[in-house]
Amino acid sequence: MNARTGIGASLLRKEDLRFVTGRGNYVADIQRPGMAIGVFVRSPHAHARLLSIDTTAAKAMPGVVGIYTGADLDADGVGGLPCAWPVTGKGNTPSKEPVHPALARGKVRHVGDPVAFVVADTMVQAKNAAEAVVVEYEPLPAVVGVLDALKPGATAVFDDIPDNVCVDWEVGDAAATDAAFAKAAHVARLSLVNNRLVGNPMEPRAAVAEHDPSRGSHTLWTTSQFPHIVKLLMGNFVLHLPQHKIRVVSPDVGGGFGVKQFHYAEEAVVTWAAKKALRPVKWVCERSEGFLSDAHGRDHVTEAELALDERGKFLGLRVRTIANMGGYLSTFGPNIPTNLYGLLLAGVYTTPAIYCEVKAVFTNTLPVDAYRGAGRPEATFVLERIVDVAASEMGIDKAEIRRRNMIPPDAYPYKTPVMMEYDSGDPGGCLDRALAAIDWTGFGKRRAESASRGKLRGIGLTTYIEACGLAPSRIATRLGARGGLFESATVRVHPTGDVTVLMGTHSHGQGHETTCSQIVSERLGIPPENIEVVFGDTDRVQFGLGTYGSRSAAVGGSALAKATDKVIVKGRKIAAHMLEASEEDVTFADGRFSVAGTDLSKTFQDVALMAHYPVDYPLEILEPGLEEQAFYDPVNFTFPCGAHIAEVEIDPETGVVSLVDYVAVDDVGTVINPMIVDGQIVGGIVQGVGQALFEDCVYDESSGQLLSGSFMDYCLPRADQFPQITVQTHVTPCTHNALGVKGCGEVGTIASPATVINAVVDALAHLGVNHVDMPASPNRVWRIINDAGFGQTAK
Amino acid sequence: MQIRFQLNGKPVTVDVPPHELLSELLRDRLGLTGTHVGCDTSQCGACVVHVDGRSVKSCTTLAAALEGATVTSIEGLADGAALHPMQQAFHEKHGLQCGFCTPGMIMSSVEFAKNNPDPTPEAVRHWLEGNFCRCTGYQNIVSSVQAGAAAMHAQRKGA
Ligand code: FES
Ligand code: FES
Numbered sequence: 004m005n006a007r008t009g010i011g012a013s014l015l016r017k018e019d020l021r022f023v024t025g026r027g028n029y030v031a032d033i034q035r036p037g038m039a040i041g042v043f044v045r046s047p048h049a050h051a052r053l054l055s056i057d058t059t060a061a062k063a064m065p066g067v068v069g070i071y072t073g074a075d076l077d078a079d080g081v082g083g084l085p086c087a088w089p090v091t092g093k094g095n096t097p098s099k100e101p102v103h104p105a106l107a108r109g110k111v112r113h114v115g116d117p118v119a120f121v122v123a124d125t126m127v128q129a130k131n132a133a134e135a136v137v138v139e140y141e142p143l144p145a146v147v148g149v150l151d152a153l154k155p156g157a158t159a160v161f162d163d164i165p166d167n168v169c170v171d172w173e174v175g176d177a178a179a180t181d182a183a184f185a186k187a188a189h190v191a192r193l194s195l196v197n198n199r200l201v202g203n204p205m206e207p208r209a210a211v212a213e214h215d216p217s218r219g220s221h222t223l224w225t226t227s228q229f230p231h232i233v234k235l236l237m238g239n240f241v242l243h244l245p246q247h248k249i250r251v252v253s254p255d256v257g258g259g260f261g262v263k264q265f266h267y268a269e270e271a272v273v274t275w276a277a278k279k280a281l282r283p284v285k286w287v288c289e290r291s292e293g294f295l296s297d298a299h300g301r302d303h304v305t306e307a308e309l310a311l312d313e314r315g316k317f318l319g320l321r322v323r324t325i326a327n328m329g330g331y332l333s334t335f336g337p338n339i340p341t342n343l344y345g346l347l348l349a350g351v352y353t354t355p356a357i358y359c360e361v362k363a364v365f366t367n368t369l370p371v372d373a374y375r376g377a378g379r380p381e382a383t384f385v386l387e388r389i390v391d392v393a394a395s396e397m398g399i400d401k402a403e404i405r406r407r408n409m410i411p412p413d414a415y416p417y418k419t420p421v422m423m424e425y426d427s428g429d430p431g432g433c434l435d436r437a438l439a440a441i442d443w444t445g446f447g448k449r450r451a452e453s454a455s456r457g458k459l460r461g462i463g464l465t466t467y468i469e470a471c472g473l474a475p476s477r478i479a480t481r482l483g484a485r486g487g488l489f490e491s492a493t494v495r496v497h498p499t500g501d502v503t504v505l506m507g508t509h510s511h512g513q514g515h516e517t518t519c520s521q522i523v524s525e526r527l528g529i530p531p532e533n534i535e536v537v538f539g540d541t542d543r544v545q546f547g548l549g550t551y552g553s554r555s556a557a558v559g560g561s562a563l564a565k566a567t568d569k570v571i572v573k574g575r576k577i578a579a580h581m582l583e584a585s586e587e588d589v590t591f592a593d594g595r596f597s598v599a600g601t602d603l604s605k606t607f608q609d610v611a612l613m614a615h616y617p618v619d620y621p622l623e624i625l626e627p628g629l630e631e632q633a634f635y636d637p638v639n640f641t642f643p644c645g646a647h648i649a650e651v652e653i654d655p656e657t658g659v660v661s662l663v664d665y666v667a668v669d670d671v672g673t674v675i676n677p678m679i680v681d682g683q684i685v686g687g688i689v690q691g692v693g694q695a696l697f698e699d700c701v702y703d704e705s706s707g708q709l710l711s712g713s714f715m716d717y718c719l720p721r722a723d724q725f726p727q728i729t730v731q732t733h734v735t736p737c738t739h740n741a742l743g744v745k746g747c748g749e750v751g752t753i754a755s756p757a758t759v760i761n762a763v764v765d766a767l768a769h770l771g772v773n774h775v776d777m778p779a780s781p782n783r784v785w786r787i788i789n790d791a792g793f794g795q796t797a798k
Numbered sequence: 799m800q801i802r803f804q805l806n807g808k809p810v811t812v813d814v815p816p817h818e819l820l821s822e823l824l825r826d827r828l829g830l831t832g833t834h835v836g837c838d839t840s841q842c843g844a845c846v847v848h849v850d851g852r853s854v855k856s857c858t859t860l861a862a863a864l865e866g867a868t869v870t871s872i873e874g875l876a877d878g879a880a881l882h883p884m885q886q887a888f889h890e891k892h893g894l895q896c897g898f899c900t901p902g903m904i905m906s907s908v909e910f911a912k913n914n915p916d917p918t919p920e921a922v923r924h925w926l927e928g929n930f931c932r933c934t935g936y937q938n939i940v941s942s943v944q945a946g947a948a949a950m951h952a953q954r955k956g957a
Contacts, residue, residue, distance in 0.1 A: 015889060022897025023885040023904060025832015025872030032831035127817075205836045205844060205932045206898040257834070257898025258932050290837040512896030512933045678892050682938055686895065689935030714841040714930070722923040722936040751935075 009525030010742070013678035017531065018516045027255040030209035030224050035283035038211070039068045041273060042129040043286070044119040044136045045295060046111035049145035049367040049707020050158065053107055053138070056119055061135035066128030068280045070136065071120045071272070073106035081105060081275060084268060084331070085240040087232070088338035090170055090483045098170035098363065098483075101161045103331035103370075105241060105268040105275075111140070112160055112330030113369050114709055115295025120272050122280050145367040145707030149304050149325040152364040160330055160365040169328045169363040170337055174345040174421050180358035183319025187310035191393035197381045198777045199302035199327065199700040200693075201717060202374045204511075206257020207293045208267065212274040213283035220248045223274045227253045228264040228509050229549020232486075234541050236266040236334070242275055253539040256511035260690070261373040262297045263511065264551040265334035269296070294712045299700055300374025302327035303340060303381050309389045315399045317408045319356040322348060322385055326363045326371070333372035337363055342482045343378025343470075349419035350386045351430040351468045351644055352408040357420045367707045373551065375690055376752040379469040387465040387757035391764065392773050401761070402438055405466050406431065416738075423470060426738045428644040430466045433668040433733045437464075437646040440729055441666045449650070459653040460663075461766025465646065465758040471746040472641030472737075473552030489636035490554070491546050492562035494570050496629035498615035500529065500608030506538040507547015508559035513748065514679045515555060521675055522560055522742070526567045527607055528594025545632065553746030556675060557641045561740040565633035568741075573629060574610045580621045581605050581613060641737045641745040645669035647688070647754040651762040658785025660696055660763055665728045667754065672737040672745030680747045684730045687751020693720040694752070695759035699778050718778075767791075803864045806830075806874025812861075820856035820864065821845045824871055832872040832901045836930065843929030846902035847871045853909040855928075872901035875908070883949035884908050884942075893942030895933035903929050903939060911947035919944070 008014055021027050058070040083102040090098050102108075107118045119136050123129035146158040152167040159165045184190060211224040221244055227233050230251040237251075238244045256263060269286055277284045288296065303326050310319040326340030345359040394404040409431050410417050417425045438444075446462045453460035473479070474488040493505040504519050515538065520531035537543050550559075571591050578596030579586040582603050589596050597604035613620055614629040650664040667684060674680050697718040701710045711717040736743025756777060763779045764772055770791035775783065802811045805828070814823060824830040824847070835857055836844035845857040848870040856871075875882045884904050887893065894900040903926070910917070910925045917925075922943045923936065931939060 016892065018897070019889040019894060020881075022894055022900050023872075023881065023888050024876055025830070025901050027832070027897050029831070029834070029898065031835070032825070034829075203932060204896070204898075205842060205930060206834070206896065207836065255897065257836075258896040260932070290839065290842075514895070682892050682895060682934060685935040685937045686933050687935075689937075690932070713839045714837050715839050719930050719932070720935075721930065722926040722940065723920075725923070725936060727919065728935065728937055 008531050009521055010673065010675050012521060012676065014517055014521055014531060014676055016514050016517045017520060018514065029206055029255050029257055030211060030226050031287045033211045033224050035211060035213055038283040038285050039122045039124055039280060040126045040129045041120055041122045041276060041284050041286040042133045043117045043269065044121060044133050044138065046107065046114060046116040046118055048111055048140050048142050049114050050143040051111050051140035052143060053109060053111055053118060054141055055139045057137040058119065061121065061132040064128065064132040064135055066124035067132045068122040068124065068282060069276065070132065071276055071279065072118065073104050073108040076106055076275065077108065080243060082241050082243065084266060085236055086332040086334065086336060087236065087486060088335045088484050090172055090337045090341045092170040092172040098337040099164050100332055101164065105271045113367050114707060115369060116330065117268055120276055122276055122284055147366055147368060147702045147704050147707050149327045149364050149366060152366045153325065153362065160367055164365060167365045169332070169365055172341045172361045172363070173359065175358040176356055176420060177358045179356040180319045180321050183356040184310040184321065187318055188313035189311045189393065189397055191309045191389055191396055193389045193392050193774055194306050195385065195388060195774060196776045197301045197303040197305065197384055198694065200300040200374055200698055201294055201700050202260045202262035202297060202300055203719060204258030204260055204262055207288040207290055208263065208269065208297065209287040210270050210273040211283060211285040212277035214278040214281065216281070220250065221274055221278065222250045222252065223270060224252045224254060225270050226256050226263050228259040228511060228551055230509065230539055230541050231507065231547050232549055233266050233270055237271050237274065241271040250542045253509055259511045260375040261300065261377055261551060264549065265298055265372055291713045294709060294717065295369065298333040298370045298372040299329065300371065301381060302371050305385055307385050307389045309393050311393055311397065315397050315404050315407055317352055317354040320348060320354050322359040324361045326361055327368065328363050328365050329368045329370035330365065331370050333370035336370060336372050338483060339373050339378045340381070344382045346421050346423055347379050347382035347470060348386060349421055349423065351410055351466050353410055355420060368702055375687065376749045379749065379753045380691065380756055383465065383467045383753050384757045387467065387761065388774065391761050395768060395773060401464050402434065402443060405434065409466070424639060425468060425642045426639055427735045428468060428642055428670055429733060429735045430468060430644040430646060433644065433670055434466055434646040436731060436733055437648050437666050437668040440668065440731065441648045441650070441664060453652050459655055459766040461651050461762040461764065463649045463758050463761025463765055465754050465761060467754045468642050468644035469749065469753045470640035470642055471553035471749060472557030472637055473554045475637045475639055487636065488548055489634050490548055490558040490562040491632060491634050492559060492566045493545065493630065493632040494523065494566045496570060496611045498612055500611035501533045502527065502529065504534060504536045504563065505544045506536060506559055506563065507544055508555040509539050509550045513550065513555060513683065514676070518556065518675045518679060519563055522563050523567055526564065526571065529607060553748040556742065556744040557737065557740055557746050558635060558637055560742050560744055561637065562633050562635035564741045565635050566631045569631035569633055570629060573631065574607065576625055577610045577613055577620065578605045581619060638739050641672065643669060643671045643745040643747065643750050645750060645754065647758040649758045649762040651759065651766055653766045653784060655788050658781035658788060660779050660784055662692060662696070662759065663726055665726065667728065668731045668733050669747065669750050670733045670735055671747040671750060673734060673743035674732055675744065680732060681730050683747045684751050685728050687749060688728055688755045689720050689725060691752040691755030692759055694777055695756040696778050799862055801862060801865045803866060804868040806870055814861040816862055818861045820847065820859040820861050823861040824856060830871050830873050834898055834901060836898065841928065841930065843906060844899050844902040846905040848905060848909065853906045872905060875904065882908065883953055884911060884946035887946030887949055888942040891938050891942040891945055893934065893939045899929060899931040903931065907943045907946060911943065911950050915947055915951040917944060917947055
């Protein structure tokens with residue numbers, strides 16, 4: 004059975020049936036008796052003083068149940084939205100945490116900042132009433148770009164933070180890095196922008212809340228990747244509700260990508276309003292509203308320098324980054340461009356000295372937080388771009404320079420100069436396989452063939468490592484996290500031997516119902532169809548930290564393996580009694596407890612029944628029942644790594660970049676379900692290519708208006724923009740968790756932007772181009788080609 | 799105004815306000831929440847249903863225009879407990895992750911496959927331009943549609 008359904012099997016997904024038949028249960032699908040509809044009134048200004056809000060006329064409109072503002076929240080003692088992961092900067096200075104009110108107070112700080120919440124019987128009535136809310140603003144100059152935010156005399160987003168700096172952070176050894184540069188034979192330099200993105204899961208965010216005054220209880224259904232954390236942050240810090248009176252449910256969630264792993268204002272306001280209105284209240288975000296209210300991603304401006312010796316060995320790396328935090332701190336804001344960025348700058352290389360400084364700054368834009376990869380794509384982009392620049396300048400083959408600097412396989416565990424200790428990995432093995440799969444040496448022929456059609460062909464390579472499996476609590480709390488990052492799992496064995504698994508992680512596309520079943524099936528020897536996997540409901544699952552940072556298999560799966568093993572331990576005790584053998588003599592394999600050296604055995608089902616019907620049971624020494632919970636706190640991050648190679652073709656007449664081939668070889672540790680891992684990696688690659696070629700979140704620099712506020716202007720990747728992508732896995736198991744898994748959710752977005760831009764730059768290198776900012780849109784590429792005087796002479 | 803139409807094989811008579819969209823009628827009033835709404839600019843295709851056998855975006859179709867029409871939503875595609883070949887293909891080829899785009903993808907693909915028994919990947923990709931998926935990177939959707947098209951035509955021949 005295990006070969007077909009256990010670890011390593013491409014078991015078809017258990018969750019599919021409800022989705023292909025339209026029976027998924029997403030938050031927007033939920034209807035409650037007497038439910039009212041809520042609509043937010045949002046600021047049209049990037050920065051303005053909020054002078055007054057007049058709701059008199061709106062309140063008199065038909066169907067209006069209530070209209071609420073920040074003053075109403077204040078009157079009820081509602082707190083601001085907390086930051087869960089602040090960091091400490093230079094000179095031990097903590098990151099600044101200005102109050103982030105759930106509905107704006109005093110000032111609005113970005114377009115879309117919510118100022119009022121209108122609840123009415125129907126959506127149409129709520130929208131009409133929202134139109135009638137009169138808000139008087141005194142517009143203020145807006146600061147949009149991170150460089151502008153740091154200029155002397157720049158507008159201050161917060162009056163008490165005149166320099167707009169949230170934190171000035173550093174990692175690494177500045178003196179050692181200076182010394183490395185002093186002895187360098189060559190220094191490569193690069194300035195780059197990591198473009199701002201909007202995550203855009205296909206399901207817009209939504210929330211439904213209701214209050215039962217007879218029990219004093221609150222239920223919130225929300226599109227969240229971590230319902231327990233919403234319960235904790237909202238209950239404890241924002242609404243001050245007792246934890247045992249709150250239930251948060253994240254039912255089917257239509258993609259997250261980090262966008263849904265923050266505690267959002269709307270969740271708290273909807274929950275609070277349901278109590279005020281004494282009606283269930285529903286809010287469903289529209290897509291264009293999502294552009295103005297979902298936390299955004301990336302948005303860095305960086306200068307990097309790489310010092311090399313005459314043979315192209317890396318001696319030192321210096322990186323200075325300015326990162327946008329937006330108009331308020333989102334839940335994990337300051338952690339993303341610091342810990343999840345600077346600590347990854349060693350990459351897969353032996354660079355002995357690294358120093359990185361990051362200034363995180365406030366601007367009048369949406370808050371910026373984690374988006375698939377979160378900090379690690381930015382780090383990989385810096386590193387893999389500057390390695391290519393150095394290789395070009397020194398005339399070294401791009402694969403060769405990487406090999407020359409790569410951490411050798413026998414050097415693991417490897418301590419980097421930026422705090423990480425990589426437990427395992429074989430990026431060199433990944434590289435060899437990727438080079439072979441794409442036929443690296445045959446590229447010249449393909450380039451010539453493209454040239455014969457008037458196209459410029461380029462090839463780009465990236466070798467990367469990332470840290471995921473978030474996170475070891477001991478390390479994370481030292482880095483500023485205000486909570487543990489362990490995971491919990493419960494294995495509930497029914498009297499029949501069927502199993503319900505309760506997970507603290509959350510699946511919103513990752514297929515946990517299948518992979519968690521495989522973990523249990525493998526260990527207990529029961530078929531996956533006898534296993535039900537439950538998550539996303541704080542009343543059913545005791546606790547959990549949710550899903551982000553590719554943690555579900557590495558941390559959640561490890562908790563599940565541990566809980567399952569506890570069940571086996573107790574099962575052996577029961578079986579030993581039933582078989583009149585000593586516990587040490589009882590073994591468990593393929594769903595059967597056996598006495599070694601005899602043909603005596605009991606099935607898992609026999610033991611489960613005995614645990615619930617203890618007619619022959621050691622009740623004096625053993626409790627009846629068979630259910631075990633385990634908490635698992637990892638000792639380290641996990642470190643997936645790999646090599647990606649892309650080929651692009653550029654039409655010099657139009658500047659259109661076409662991705663024509665893509666190969667990824669990833670070491671994500673042990674693979675539980677190859678089909679699902681392949682799907683995760685391909686999906687991630689396409690999202691990352693989206694950043695490299697299409698997607699760009701653009702604000703008007705002077706007004707702070709969002710110019711890319713819908714799918715009309717924000718270019719989401721489409722099916723016809725991609726070739727067949729080749730994904731292979733190259734396994735070195737993680738050394739510190741029971742399953743050997745590392746995580747696969749983010750490797751695609753981490754590696755592919757750098758890979759594709761390296762290919763684009765390669766295609767244009769003969770024009771003297773050494774960098775192209777993202778997205779490499781037709782407009783940008785056409786300009787570069789024409790500035791090089793190539794447009795007219797192309798052939 | 800009152801309209802009458804066939805929905806998933808059954809006659810329906812409803813009063814619809816003139817501004818009501820088919821997506822709203824299906825989701826909010828008829829309880830058929832398998833049809834999803836993923837955008838407000840008629841671009842994502844999460845809302846695709848069939849009207850008289852053609853795939854349409856229900857978020858930009860007025861319910862009032864449906865008098866006498868035959869409408870199929872994702873809930874009406876399977877034949878009882880037996881999945882439609884395209885649904886089965888999405889399952890077998892791992893053509894879905896979060897499932898949010900899936901109903902629209904499948905409805906759109908069914909219309910395409912009717913006229914394309916053996917489509918190339920390029921043809922599938924071109925057809926699906928109006929259906930966004932943020933999870934899968936489209937690759938397995940393309941395989942699903944190819945397999946689903948083949949299965950639909952095999953089934954038709956067999957019948
Ligand atoms: S909801 Fe996006 S196209 Fe209809
Ligand atoms: S499966 Fe999630 S959007 Fe397509």
